[in-house]
Amino acid sequence: MQVIEKNNVKISKMTLGTVQLGLSYGVNNTAGMPTKERSFAILDAAFDGGVTVLDTSDDYGKSEEVIGDYLRENPDKHFEICTKFKVTEETAKDIYGSLKDFALKSCQKLAIGRIPIFMSHTEKNYIDYGDKLVDALNELKKEGIITNSAISLSNKAEFEKIIDCGGFDAVQIPLNILDNKEIQCGLVRKASDAGIAVFVRSVYLQGLFFRKKEDFLVQNPNAPELKLQEMNEKVLPVIERVREFADELNISVAQLAMSFIKDTYGVDSLVVGSETPEQVKSNLEMFNQPTISEDILSKILNEFKDVDPFVISPWMWEVRHG
Template sequence: MVKKKEAMPTEPDTGTQAGQRPTAGTTTGRGTTVETISKLTLGTVQLGMPYGIHNRDGMPSEESSFELLNRAWEGGVVSYDTAAAYGQSETILGRFFHGKHPLITTKIHLFPQPGDSGAQIGRDMRERVSGSLKRLGLDSVPILMLHNTDVMEHFGGAITEAFAELKQEGLIGRAGISVSQNSAEEYRFLWPYLQNDLYEAVQIPMNVLDHRPIRNGCLGMLGQAGKTVFVRSVFLQGLLYMKDEELPVKLAAAKAPLAALRELSERYGIGIAQLAVSFIRDMEGVDSLVIGAETREQVSDNLALLDGPPLPETLREQLASAFHDVPEQVITPHMWK
């Protein structure tokens, strides 16, 4: 039985196919967010800028953005992902959610220089958070994540202290980290911070081809530590759908794993989209899937996928075996450029 927030005219019906689980309520400063997190977190980078290797339509208009946001909200999606770097995304969300209280996760980039003091880094973070709050129309960000994790290697202590101050002052509800690349090097310097109790929410890229957070123990550790875990890149920015003739030269190495994925999809009679969603959705320790959309219809499709059937155990085992070690240039989007 899913715990629901007491009825409010501005809140969606949370007993829907989007699915939720109880979490701690987060104060926004203009009310309190819903006390649940939807199994689907709507990714909104597409609302602020053209995004995705398989994107054919570009960025939707504000009217179309409002239509798809309304479809998500009415469908029980209470969790939304954005970032200061996502063009107009924060602004669009701020305009749409005026008077409503979703669980918004936004992210900030930091660019500290050698010799910067902790006070300087703290001031920079406060300034960036202030910008996000203004665009979102909030007094407090429910979840604030660090977007570029490379800075944690040399400035992690100061950044962590600044996050703690922002939380103590009520400018953010929860602090978090958005893992960038899943590389061994990144996890080397992030590991102590991922285990730090201050960082209550973590976002990781993971999908049927990229099992690195499973293999390196990150997903298990986060679950045991009680973190809220968001998984993005479920469709690998649309790569999972691409045909061989659509692949750029740099992604020629993707042909073999994509062919293997199509073969398994056909053998079990499960579409690639459903296969990709069910594989991540049913993993222990995963709280919400961050999936973007460019149209209202895509939101409806994604809601249906989140309500789809589980994968046969034999298929899960074959996916784990077949894609245990896919080349990094295939599963790491920043290497595609």
């Protein structure tokens, strides 16, 4: 597993997403939340495979606690941990104090003395509080409570502003075969050249690439209720085209999706969740496969340069009641 050191954190090419350790997550999740034993086996597989970074959050159910229990029971093992925070109207009255309290509580749950990557869960925190947020995070760095300040983006229209503000050491963005404009316009390259660690999530669009045609006809009882008609009309044809590309290259859809992102200039790590230890090992194996040629990558970029926003926006897939 390729590992780089950036901003005093050792970053493996694959980051293990741990939302699955605390919640049932993803449209393709049929296993539900894992037991403690399976969670520990997932973490063992990641550590043994050379993964150095775990991506978690206080919002991910019991994920932080599971990781903390694992580290307490395995003191010889170490991960660089990225955990996330939100700023509310109430906590904004004292951003520094509330973030310090939040960080220290996460440290306690995670059984660590310092948070390597402390990440805003949304760009809205920066939009609303700007320099106040950046100053608070810088103070936490000075105190040794966190190593890096970071921000997770959903609205990537803010990506360039985040790069230009110079206030963050790392950024996490959704990118995949279908959602790749930030590659085409050069923002991923710009962020990396500015010294920002770039983490990419949603490589598999929450497992959407793996759903079979018949899966679009019925609801998954372990996942949120989906807008099946729109999924069939808008999403399925695009997913089938992705499968055609994979078939042409004689590789799996998973390999195609991962390879497209992992070798993109400026991408430091892919955040990939797993429901089982076997999935972790399978994902690790794909990182050792040959790269896709530049010609094929260009063809993919051209094919999927104007995908319907519904297809690449998981939050739009769910039926909202009330």
